[in-house]
Amino acid sequence: MADTPILETRGITVRFGGHVAVKDVSIQVGRGTVTGLIGPNGAGKTTLFNTITGLQKPSAGKVFIDGRDVTTLPPFKRARMGLARTFQRLELFVSLSVRDNLRVAGDIHNANSRNRVDVEAETDRLLELTGLGDIADRDVSDIPTGRARVVEVARALMTDPQILLLDEPASGQTEQETEEFAALLSGLAAGGLAICLVEHDIPLVMKICSTIHVLDYGAVLASGIPDEIKNDPAVINAYIGTEKEAV
Numbered sequence: 080m081a082d083t084p085i086l087e088t089r090g091i092t093v094r095f096g097g098h099v100a101v102k103d104v105s106i107q108v109g110r111g112t113v114t115g116l117i118g119p120n121g122a123g124k125t126t127l128f129n130t131i132t133g134l135q136k137p138s139a140g141k142v143f144i145d146g147r148d149v150t151t152l153p154p155f156k157r158a159r160m161g162l163a164r165t166f167q168r169l170e171l172f173v174s175l176s177v178r179d180n181l182r183v184a185g186d187i188h189n190a191n192s193r194n195r196v197d198v199e200a201e202t203d204r205l206l207e208l209t210g211l212g213d214i215a216d217r218d219v220s221d222i223p224t225g226r227a228r229v230v231e232v233a234r235a236l237m238t239d240p241q242i243l244l245l246d247e248p249a250s251g252q253t254e255q256e257t258e259e260f261a262a263l264l265s266g267l268a269a270g271g272l273a274i275c276l277v278e279h280d281i282p283l284v285m286k287i288c289s290t291i292h293v294l295d296y297g298a299v300l301a302s303g304i305p306d307e308i309k310n311d312p313a314v315i316n317a318y319i320g321t322e323k324e325a326v
């Protein structure tokens with residue numbers, strides 16, 4: 080159904096021993112939107128991403144992709160349903176060129192999916208779309224971190240995803256790089272992609288997200304549009320206050 084969110088978590092709780100890392104978190108991510116997930120270090124953002132992708136089993140709650148309960152599906156099956164992600168720590172093949180990182184992603188996708196992509200054509204298209212053409216033949220070990228973050232996104236896009244989870248993708252980017260990155264993400268969302276963004280760069284989150292969820296100690300402290308979040312006293316107190324210089 081058109082109204083069914085492409086991604087939804089319902090009541091996700093994750094416990095590590097006695098520690099509750101994620102507490103009863105319900106969020107929805109719509110097609111063609113950028114949804115922000117912010118909060119202090121250790122608030123549970125990456126653990127929630129790991130639960131959505133299937134790397135972490137929840138103690139309670141469910142994950143839905145396009146209305147289908149995927150809670151017990153392994154990561155590769157969720158990937159086949161159009162779920163892609165990037166990692167906080169770069170996970171690129173550093174001794175390969177930018178272009179080859181994309182090609183490898185396309186080959187792996189084709190080996191695992193019925194929905195095959197034309198690797199050469201898609202690599203060229205994405206190098207152009209993401210503005211990586213000028214460094215396409217350089218080894219990833221040789222390029223600045225900020226641009227390597229874009230390579231991670233381009234690589235994730237090689238799987239032709241419906242949902243893209245980005246874990247701190249702007250970290251290490253210059254102001255100029257972040258500006259271009261914001262335009263790239265907004266353009267991808269305008270094309271129908273559902274993006275969920277974990278990011279400490281608050282101005283970036285405020286600029287491109289239509290909905291923001293704030294996590295604190297594993298629980299959703301607030302949800303709303305950027306203006307509501309920006310002015311929420313509980314959010315300012317728990318998080319934005321501590322990131323003031325960034326706002």
Ligand SMILES: Nc1ncnc2c1ncn2[C@@H]1O[C@H](COP(=O)(O)OP(=O)(O)OP(=O)(O)O)[C@@H](O)[C@H]1O
Binds near residue numbers: 100120121124125167
């Ligand atoms: N595998 C694990 N075993 C035990 N505790 C864990 C594990 N993974 C995460 N935690 C704990 O769960 C909590 C949430 O961590 P998580 O990495 O999800 O937070 P985060 O919001 O992504 O933080 P950051 O902004 O620093 O990336 C933290 O207290 C962390 O120490």
